[in-house]
Amino acid sequence: NAGVTQTPKFQVLKTGQSMTLQCAQDMNHNSMYWYRQDPGMGLRLIYYSASEGTTDKGEVPNGYNVSRLNKREFSLRLESAAPSQTSVYFCASSGPTAGNQPQHFGDGTRLSIL
Amino acid sequence: KNEVEQSPQNLTAQEGEFITINCSYSVGISALHWLQQHPGGGIVSLFMLSSGKKKHGRLIATINIQEKHSSLHITASHPRDSAVYICAARGGGSNYKLTFGKGTLLTVNP
Numbered sequence: 533n534a535g536v537t538q539t540p541k542f543q544v545l546k547t548g549q550s551m552t553l554q555c556a557q558d559m560n561h562n563s564m565y566w567y568r569q570d571p572g573m574g575l576r577l578i579y580y581s582a583s584e585g586t587t588d589k590g591e592v593p594n595g596y597n598v599s600r601l602n603k604r605e606f607s608l609r610l611e612s613a614a615p616s617q618t619s620v621y622f623c624a625s626s627g628p629t630a631g632n633q634p635q636h637f638g639d640g641t642r643l644s645i646l
Numbered sequence: 647k648n649e650v651e652q653s654p655q656n657l658t659a660q661e662g663e664f665i666t667i668n669c670s671y672s673v674g675i676s677a678l679h680w681l682q683q684h685p686g687g688g689i690v691s692l693f694m695l696s697s698g699k700k701k702h703g704r705l706i707a708t709i710n711i712q713e714k715h716s717s718l719h720i721t722a723s724h725p726r727d728s729a730v731y732i733c734a735a736r737g738g739g740s741n742y743k744l745t746f747g748k749g750t751l752l753t754v755n756p
Binding site for chain 1: 650677691734749
């Protein structure tokens with residue numbers, strides 16, 4: 533009964549390093565999302581994937597890339613980390629049908645860029 | 647772009663009090679979500695509604711489509727209800743992206 537699993541839970545990087553945040557869901561959902569959460573701001577969409585094989589930019593995509601590896605997995609990559617990317621990152625999924633569905637969130641990844 | 651505003655930003659209550667958190671949005675939506683986030687924790691979906699009212703235990707969510715307004719009520723509040731409550735609006739049609747409010751931090755004291 534895992535739901536949405538994110539790894540790692542915590543990470544500290546130096547400016548310029550790269551890393552990939554992993555997300556997997558076991559609910560057969562079509563749609564998956566990556567958000568960042570910063571103090572004093574609402575959750576902001578970085579990228580989303582409406583279905584396997586498709587991805588699209590959200591509100592704050594600069595500095596990030598994503599891969600929808602298969603229906604279960606949706607990864608977020610920081611190619612050259614910057615201090616402005618220090619944040620808590622949440623992956624979410626929804627589905628399996630089209631239309632209004634609640635989003636299921638992972639526990640988050642707390643990322644610090646020094 | 648939809649603007650989602652929540653009020654109040656912070657709310658402190660005594661155990662047993664009736665709590666109301668408000669959410670307003672600027673353009674028509676297909677659904678309104680209420681989410682809960684405990685300090686340092688993950689995010690849990692509480693309600694998704696497009697009309698009327700929904701109830702789950704001590705939590706009640708209502709929405710007025712004409713007034714573009716939703717409320718989350720907690721009856722007989724308890725310290726374990728202390729959390730950030732977030733509303734999020736989903737656009738109409740095929741736009742399934744959510745626009746989130748900044749959240750309301752609720753603290754319930756024993």
